Amino acid sequence: MRGKTTIGTWIGFIMIMLWCLFPVAWILSLSFKSEGETATGSAQFLPKDPTFDNYSAILDNGDFTRALINSFGISLIATVLSVILATLAAYAIARLEFKGKRFVLSLALAIAMFPVVALVGPLFDMWTTFGLFNTWPGLIIPYMSFTLPLAIWTLSAFFREIPWEMEQAAQVDGATTWQAFRKVIVPLAAPGVFTAAILTFFFAWNEFVLAISLTSTTSSRTVPAQMSFFVGPDPFNPPYAQLATASVIVTLPVIVIVLLFQRKIVAGLTSGAVKG
Amino acid sequence: MTTTVAPDSERDVKRSPKKTVSDRTSAENRLGIKLVAPAVVLMLLVTAWPMIQALYLSLFRYRLTAPDDREFIGIDNYVTVLSDSLFWRDTWNTLLIMVVTVAVELVIGFAFAMVMHRIVFARGVMRTSILIPYGIITVVSAFAWQFAFSLNNGFVNSWFNWLPWIAEDTNWFGDHWPAMFAIMVSEIWKTTPFMALLLLAGLAQVSEDMLEAAKVDGATWWQRLWKVILPNMRAAIMVAVLFRALDAYRIFDNIFVMTRGAQDTESISFLTYRQVIEQMQLGLGSALSVILFLSVLLLAWLIVKLFKVDLAQARGEG
Numbered sequence: 152m153r154g155k156t157t158i159g160t161w162i163g164f165i166m167i168m169l170w171c172l173f174p175v176a177w178i179l180s181l182s183f184k185s186e187g188e189t190a191t192g193s194a195q196f197l198p199k200d201p202t203f204d205n206y207s208a209i210l211d212n213g214d215f216t217r218a219l220i221n222s223f224g225i226s227l228i229a230t231v232l233s234v235i236l237a238t239l240a241a242y243a244i245a246r247l248e249f250k251g252k253r254f255v256l257s258l259a260l261a262i263a264m265f266p267v268v269a270l271v272g273p274l275f276d277m278w279t280t281f282g283l284f285n286t287w288p289g290l291i292i293p294y295m296s297f298t299l300p301l302a303i304w305t306l307s308a309f310f311r312e313i314p315w316e317m318e319q320a321a322q323v324d325g326a327t328t329w330q331a332f333r334k335v336i337v338p339l340a341a342p343g344v345f346t347a348a349i350l351t352f353f354f355a356w357n358e359f360v361l362a363i364s365l366t367s368t369t370s371s372r373t374v375p376a377q378m379s380f381f382v383g384p385d386p387f388n389p390p391y392a393q394l395a396t397a398s399v400i401v402t403l404p405v406i407v408i409v410l411l412f413q414r415k416i417v418a419g420l421t422s423g424a425v426k427g
Numbered sequence: 428m429t430t431t432v433a434p435d436s437e438r439d440v441k442r443s444p445k446k447t448v449s450d451r452t453s454a455e456n457r458l459g460i461k462l463v464a465p466a467v468v469l470m471l472l473v474t475a476w477p478m479i480q481a482l483y484l485s486l487f488r489y490r491l492t493a494p495d496d497r498e499f500i501g502i503d504n505y506v507t508v509l510s511d512s513l514f515w516r517d518t519w520n521t522l523l524i525m526v527v528t529v530a531v532e533l534v535i536g537f538a539f540a541m542v543m544h545r546i547v548f549a550r551g552v553m554r555t556s557i558l559i560p561y562g563i564i565t566v567v568s569a570f571a572w573q574f575a576f577s578l579n580n581g582f583v584n585s586w587f588n589w590l591p592w593i594a595e596d597t598n599w600f601g602d603h604w605p606a607m608f609a610i611m612v613s614e615i616w617k618t619t620p621f622m623a624l625l626l627l628a629g630l631a632q633v634s635e636d637m638l639e640a641a642k643v644d645g646a647t648w649w650q651r652l653w654k655v656i657l658p659n660m661r662a663a664i665m666v667a668v669l670f671r672a673l674d675a676y677r678i679f680d681n682i683f684v685m686t687r688g689a690q691d692t693e694s695i696s697f698l699t700y701r702q703v704i705e706q707m708q709l710g711l712g713s714a715l716s717v718i719l720f721l722s723v724l725l726l727a728w729l730i731v732k733l734f735k736v737d738l739a740q741a742r743g744e745g
Contacts, residue, residue, distance in 0.1 A: 163542030192579030249459025
């Protein structure tokens with residue numbers, strides 16, 4: 152099957168590229184349309200008179216830049232903490248025999264399917280009691296719990312593949328325990344940890360339900376939430392071009408990560424579903 | 428499985444370095460539990476505990492704006508929800524979106540996976556492109572498609588007005604079915620790549636020898652697809668369907684951005700959100716949360732039973 156490039160494969164290739172990139176091209180094009188152009192209605196795909204005005208306007212918008220900082224901060228902190236906890240758990244799952252291993256894996260699976268909205272009410276209630284409502288930790292804590300399952304699966308699939316005997320081999324060759332860990336295990340485990348981190352970051356960057364429910368001001372509102380409230384005075388005529396510009400800006404980190412690490416992301420995404 | 432419990436990180440150095448434990452298994456057991464404990468506690472803290480809380484709150488008439496009027500009313504909230512036509516309409520919408528999007532994604536995703544499996548050039552470019560919809564924020568996808576279908580600023584009407592049911596002035600968000608269509612387009616666009624990647628991993632497990640043998644025996648392309656390829660990647664397909672179906676059942680972001688539930692496009696998640704956050708009906712909202720949770724459980728159970736999904740594989744126990 153592999154190795155033949157037929158006309159069908161070519162058509163398929165073009166279809167996939169169109170599918171993936173066309174809507175991105177659309178928001179990019181929209182972001183260069185002037186406000187006047189979208190206000191009067193501009194049904195054509197490309198801007199009549201391309202302008203950078205939207206970019207300078209949106210980057211001058213304090214609420215948006217603040218939301219961008221919140222998004223980066225919350226996503227990065229949640230990612231780091233979640234990956235640390237998941238690494239410990241995945242190490243135990245991949246290497247140790249202990250009671251409750253199946254319980255942990257089943258719990259992780261159940262939480263991955265959990266309807267997040269069902270938690271909004273009780274969490275709202277709890278967070279106002281504990282003073283976590285509308286704070287960074289108020290989002291970081293639930294983001295950690297919801298990314299842990301994905302991180303644990305990905306990591307335990309990766310850790311199962313590591314030849315752990317090499318650690319002992321290094322010790323036999325005279326390495327100290329710490330050296331054997333640093334020089335042998337860390338380099339082998341790093342790609343898996345990194346992949347889990349990327350997937351976790353994507354989740355936190357994308358999350359919307361909790362972001363609009365557990366925040367009330369720009370002090371902790373993330374970009375998706377901020378964008379959904381950024382509709383302007385007339386709900387039937389939203390600021391198209393500016394929203395498109397915000398979309399482009401918030402998509403840039405995703406594109407950079409994907410460009411740099413595509414191979415790792417694919418490996419991580421499929422490791423949980425198919426024997427790793 | 429392993430021979431020694433070697434210290435694996437700074438955290439363990441203090442407790443585990445080869446103390447000759449009399450009972451190694453029990454030591455390994457303890458270490459294992461200690462290592463998974465933080466993750467398990469955190470996962471339970473944010474899901475199980477609030478769920479119990481919701482179960483309790485659902486038995487009260489409780490509005491956040493009037494906390495002192497809290498009153499125990501038993502299962503009345505459940506009766507209210509289950510006898511409300513709004514609840515059933517939203518459940519129907521949600522199920523419809525779930526079935527249609529997953530079915531379409533399965534077909535397109537499989538076609539994409541076949542192409543990606545066969546292609547010999549530009550594999551990196553394609554992998555990169557296919558990850559962009561996956562990584563893009565759902566809210567952004569919703570805006571992109573909302574604008575594409577927009578009456579004044581969208582290109583869909585002017586590009587597709589040769590189709591009999593689309594005119595220059597088709598208002599996609601002015602009616603139930605067109606609005607549902609737009610929502611599903613955004614959902615399908617964003618999540619098909621994920622489906623395609625899962626199916627691609629399944630395709631890679633189909634043995635080339637078997638396909639070759641079928642070919643030699645004179646099987647047509649169609650026969651090879653149905654008799655060799657699909658049965659051999661059953662597990663991957665089922666896991667993909669399970670994950671995507673439960674994900675689609677939770678649909679919220681697209682509806683929130685594109686219609687805010689107008690034109691009867693509300694989903695069950697959106698209804699729950701509206702009760703709790705907008706109307707502050709914590710009692711009624713909690714009842715909805717519990718029902719939503721139970722319906723997801725039921726759905727997961729049904730899919731696992733009906734399609735005989737191998738959960739050990741889904742859990743990554745190879």
